[in-house]
Amino acid sequence: MGDEEDTGKPRVLQMVRAEGADKSCVTFVLHNEDHTLGNSLRYMIMKDPEVEFCGYSITHPSESKINFRIQTKGGLSALEVFQKGLEELTDVCQHVLSKFEASMEAYKAQKDVNME
Template sequence: MCWLTRNYNSQHPVRIMRPGVTYNVCADYSGTELRQSGSVSMATTEGAKKPVLEVVQAEGCDDSSVTFVLHDEDHTLGNSLRYMIMKNPEVEFCGYSITHPSESKINFRIQTRGGIPSVEPFRRGLNELMIVCQHVLNTFEVSMKEYKEQHKQEEAMDQF
C-alpha cells in the first residue's frame, strides 16, 4: 500500500510514502536529475539507496519521447497514472508495461506533441492523481465519521 502526498517544498512536489519508506518520485524537473538516463533513489529503513524512478531516452531523441521506469510499482499505479496522463491533450501516446510478473517495475512511455518535455505531463499526471486520491480519502473519512455517529445513536436508542 502506498500514499501519494504533497510536499510543499518546490524542489520535491510529489512524494510517495510507504510504511517504513519515503521517497521522492519527482525531483526538481528543471535540473538534470530527470534528463537522459537519470534516476531518483529512495532511502529505506536499512539505509540503503534503491532506485525508484529511472528515465530512459534513446540517443538523438528529444525530451518529448521518454520512457520512465518505476520500480516497486504495479498495475495499481500504472493504469491510474496512464489514465490521468492520457486526459492531457498535449500527450500523443502514453502506455505502460510490466516486463515480467515476477518483477515489480513498470516501463512507462510518454510521447508528447509540439516538443513539450515528457516530464511535464508525467508530473501533472502524478499531481492530478494525488488530488483524486486525496478526494477519495476525504470522502471516505467523512462517510466513516457519519456512519459511526449514526451507529452510536442507534446503539443509544437500543439501550432504552
Template sequence: MAAEDEEDKRSLEVIQAEGMDETCVTFVLHEEDHTLGNSLRYMIMKNPDVVFCGYSITHPSEDKINLRIQTKGLPAIDSFRRGLCDLTTVCEHVLDIFESSVQAYQESHKNEVMKDC
C-alpha cells in the same frame, strides 16, 4: 559497495532513446505494478498535450513498470509530473470523502450502539 546498493534502490529511471527529443521518454518505476501503472496512464492521457501514454510490466517476476509518454511538444517529464499531481489530488479527494462518510455513518449509528448496551 554502498554506492551499488544505493544505485539499486532508485525508484525511478528516465530512459530517452538516442536521437529522440524530450517529448518522447520512457520512465521505469521500480517496485510498482498495475495499480499505479494503469491509474497514472489514465491521468496522463487526460492531458490534451499527450499523444501517447502506455505502460508495460516487463516480466511477472520483476516488480517494475515501464511507462512511455509521447507529447505534442511539451517535455514528457512535465506531463509525468502533472499526472502524478493529478493522481495525488484524486486520491486525496477520495480519501476525504471516504473518511467523512465513515464518520457520518458512525455518528448516525451511535444511538443504535448505545441502545444495545
C-alpha cells in the same frame, strides 16, 4: 551497484531517453510498482490533450517494475506531463480518502445515535 543509487537507497524511478531524442518522448522505469499505479497513471496522463501516446508494460512477472512511456506533441516535455499526471492522481486519491473518512465519521455518528 545494481538497482541502488549512490545513497544506498533502492531506485524508485529511472528516466530513459533514446540518444538524440528530444524531451517529448521518454520512458520512465518505475521500480516496485505494478498495474495499480500503471493503469491509473496512464488514464490521468491520457486526459491531457498535449499527450500523443501514453502506455506502460510490465517487464516480467518476476520483476516488480513497469516501463511507462510518454510521447507528447511537443508543447510540454514528457517529464512535465508525468509530473502533472502524478499530481492529478494524488489529488484524486486525496479526494477519495477525504470522502471515505467523512462517510465513516457520519456512519459512526449515526451508529452512536441509534445505540442510545
